[in-house]
Structure formats: structure tokens, C-alpha cells
Amino acid sequence: MAGGTSSSSPVRVDLAGGWTDVGPYPGDFGGEVVNFAINLRVFARLGPDSGVSETHFEFPVPRGSGLGTSSAMNVALSALNSPDQIEDPVKLAEEAFVLESESGNYCGRQDQWASAVGGFNHLLFIGDSVERMPFEPMRSSMNWLKKHLVISFSGKTRNSGDMQESVWSRYSNGDPEVISGLHKIRGAARVMAQGLQQDRRDMVVASLNEVCEGVDLIDDAIHDPFRDVVQPLIDSGSAVAWKALGAGGGGCSAILCSSNGREEVIQAIEGVEWEIIDWDFEDKGVLIHD
Numbered sequence: 001m002a003g004g005t006s007s008s009s010p011v012r013v014d015l016a017g018g019w020t021d022v023g024p025y026p027g028d029f030g031g032e033v034v035n036f037a038i039n040l041r042v043f044a045r046l047g048p049d050s051g052v053s054e055t056h057f058e059f060p061v062p063r064g065s066g067l068g069t070s071s072a073m074n075v076a077l078s079a080l081n082s083p084d085q086i087e088d089p090v091k092l093a094e095e096a097f098v099l100e101s102e103s104g105n106y107c108g109r110q111d112q113w114a115s116a117v118g119g120f121n122h123l124l125f126i127g128d129s130v131e132r133m134p135f136e137p138m139r140s141s142m143n144w145l146k147k148h149l150v151i152s153f154s155g156k157t158r159n160s161g162d163m164q165e166s167v168w169s170r171y172s173n174g175d176p177e178v179i180s181g182l183h184k185i186r187g188a189a190r191v192m193a194q195g196l197q198q199d200r201r202d203m204v205v206a207s208l209n210e211v212c213e214g215v216d217l218i219d220d221a222i223h224d225p226f227r228d229v230v231q232p233l234i235d236s237g238s239a240v241a242w243k244a245l246g247a248g249g250g251g252c253s254a255i256l257c258s259s260n261g262r263e264e265v266i267q268a269i270e271g272v273e274w275e276i277i278d279w280d281f282e283d284k285g286v287l288i289h290d
Contacts (some may be wrong), residue, residue, distance in 0.1 A: 005083070006045035009075040009286040010037040011060065011067040012114035013151065013254060013279075014245060016207045017189030019218065020182055021108030021125045022164060025171070029182075031125035032189040033110040034135075034196070037118040037282040042069060044076035055080065061277065064157030066246025066253075071111030074099045079286045089116035089285050090130075106164035118285035122193045137196035142281060144201060148257045150265050152274040156225050156250035163247040167218050181217030184210055208241035208256060215248065222248030229272050230255060238264040252277065 012035050020031030040060035047056060055077060063069045074096035078085070085091050093109070093116035100107050109130050114121050122135035137145075170178045188210035195203030215222050222244055230253065233239035238261030245252040257265045269276055 005080070006043055006289045007076045007079040007083075007286065008041040008043045008289065009072040009079070009115040010039065010041050010118055010282045010284070011069055011072050012037050012111060013067065013149075014110060014114075015243075015254075016192035016211050017123075017186055018110060018211075018246070019108075019167070019215075020186040020189070021110040021123070022106070022168070023108070023128075024168075025182055026108075026125035027127045029186070031108070032186050033123045033125070034121065034189050034192040035110055035114045035123075036120045037114050037285065038067075038279040039282040040067070040277070040279065041282075042072040042076050044073065044080045046080055061153060061252075062157055064251055065153055066244065066248065066251030068111035068115060068246065070100060070105065071096060071107070072115040075112055075115040075286050079288055083288050086286065086288050092116050092286055093130075106168065116285045119281075119283045120196070122189070133193070135193060135197070138199040141196045141199045141201075141204075144199075145196075145204075146280065148259075148262065150255045150257060150262065150269065151245070151252055151277040151279055152255070152269045153252050153277060154225055154250060154274050163219070163222065163249045170218075177217045178219075181214040184214030184217065188214065205241045205256065208243055211243050212241075215244065225250050226253045229268055229274070233261070233265055233268055236264065237261065238268075 014035040017033035021033050025031055043058040045056050057073055059069055061067055075092055078092045078095040093112040096112040097109050110123055113123055113130055120135055120137055122133040124131040188207040191203050192207035195207060226244060230242050237258055239255050240258050242253060242255040245254055255265055
């Protein structure tokens with residue numbers, strides 16, 4: 001971005017475990033998430049506007065897309081406000097979480113951590129603490145994922161906080177389906193981590209399917225905007241697994257194609273005018289630009 005100091009932070013794809021990073025679940029049971037940053041970055045720039053410094057943002061995808069744009073924005077803003085902290089991305093992640101929480105958004109911590117540190121992440125959430133587990137997917141796993149994972153934007157944005165509030169209200173009331181669903185989602189994260197580290201593609205597929213089952217238990221409306229397009233692809237064998245990204249209820253989905261199913265998946269997505277997101281892995285987290 002031209003003119004003035006700016007910062008940027010990547011958005012992310014949550015593969016497994018999302019929802020279990022949100023309180024009070026980490027305090028009650030401990031949450032676990034596997035995600036990775038992608039090369040679409042939110043930029044923040046501080047510039048004069050009529051004599052008053054204002055922060056201007058650029059988004060690579062619409063807000064409410066399910067890729068963690070709000071958290072990436074807050075990470076970039078934290079870096080812009082505290083550029084001396086750029087060598088401590090975890091501190092910036094926590095600052096961004098506080099910013100987002102204070103704004104009234106019901107959120108967990110996985111998005112801020114992925115955006116601040118970049119790369120692949122296997123994260124444990126215990127109470128208010130976050131632990132980054134040693135995690136290095138095999139290169140063959142990453143190549144396979146890049147080739148077969150199709151990410152697309154449905155055109156329907158949503159406020160993740162509204163979806164979160166409904167689920168967590170039921171959780172607080174002891175709803176057994178919500179609790180069971182969250183346990184399934186959490187368990188899928190460990191399977192996903194093992195599958196990627198061992199190039200066990202069957203485990204990756206099993207993990208995504210477990211996530212979908214868990215999400216349907218906590219609120220089947222989360223998948224409703226995608227079902228009519230995705231389910232026929234699963235039934236035909238063109239897709240082997242899928243998930244809504246973020247809190248769901250709209251935004252983006254990730255569809256894992258079979259070895260020869262990508263063309264049919266692309267045709268189906270284009271047929272309903274969803275936008276295919278061109279993506280790649282992003283190793284770098286938050287950055288300051290001069």
C-alpha cells in the first residue's frame with residue numbers, strides 16, 4: 001500500500017476444531033483446533049484525513065466470509081498501534097482478541113493466532129491460555145490439500161456473533177446435542193493433525209466428516225446455505241468431504257475433491273455463481289510495511 005506505514009495480516013482456513021476455542025468450552029473441557037493461514041491479507045494503514053489520523057483497511061474477501069477477516073483486521077490494527085511488538089506476534093494475537101471481544105463480537109482465539117503467526121497451527125485452548133503444539137504437515141499432504149481443496153464464497157455474508165450466541169446459549173443450558181457436537185468437533189482436530197503429519201489422507205477425510213457431524217448436532221442451520229450444492233457432489237463421489245468455514249450460516253465453504261472430481265466440483269460451484277477463492281499457503285503472519 002502506498003503512503004504511510006501500513007501493516008497486514010493473513011486470513012485463515014479452519015480445518016477442524018473450530019468452535020471449541022470459544023469460551024466457556026476451553027475452561028470446561030479444553031479446546032483444540034487445526035488451521036492454516038492463506039495468502040490473502042487484510043491491510044491496515046494509518047493516514048491523515050482532514051487533519052485527523054484514521055485507520056483505513058483493505059479486505060481481500062468480504063467481511064463475514066468465514067475466513068477470519070475481522071480477526072485479521074484486529075491483528076493488523078494491533079501491529080499498527082504497537083509496531084515495536086511485531087517480534088512478539090502472540091502478544092499481538094491476544095491484543096487483537098481483546099479488541100474483538102470488547103467490540104461485542106462473540107469469538108474464540110484461533111483466528112487471531114493463525115493471523116498473527118501464519119503457517120499451519122495445531123492449537124490447544126485451556127481456559128484463557130493458548131498452546132501451540134509442534135506441528136509440521138508433510139509436504140505431500142500440503143501438495144494434496146492445495147490440489148484438491150476448493151474454497152468458494154457463497155455470496156451470503158453473516159454475522160458470526162449471532163450464530164455463536166445461539167449455540168452458546170444452548171450450551172449454557174446444558175443442551176446434550178450441543179455438548180456432544182462440540183466434543184466431536186474437538187476430537188476431529190487431533191485426527192486432522194495426525195493425518196496431515198503422516199500423509200494419511202483417509203484421516204483427513206474422516207476428520208472433516210466428523211466435524212460436519214458435530215456441526216449438525218450443534219446447529220444444522222450452519223450448513224443449510226451449502227447443502228443443496230455440496231450434497232450432490234458428495235453423493236456422486238466428486239467430493240469426499242467438506243465443511244463450512246468459520247461459524248457457517250453463509251460465507252465460504254471448503255470442499256475436498258476426489259482424485260478426479262475437481263472439474264465437476266468447479267462446474268457445480270460456477271453453476272450457482274459462487275466465487276472460487278484462489279489461495280495458497282502463507283507462512284508469514286502479521287507484517288509491518290514501510
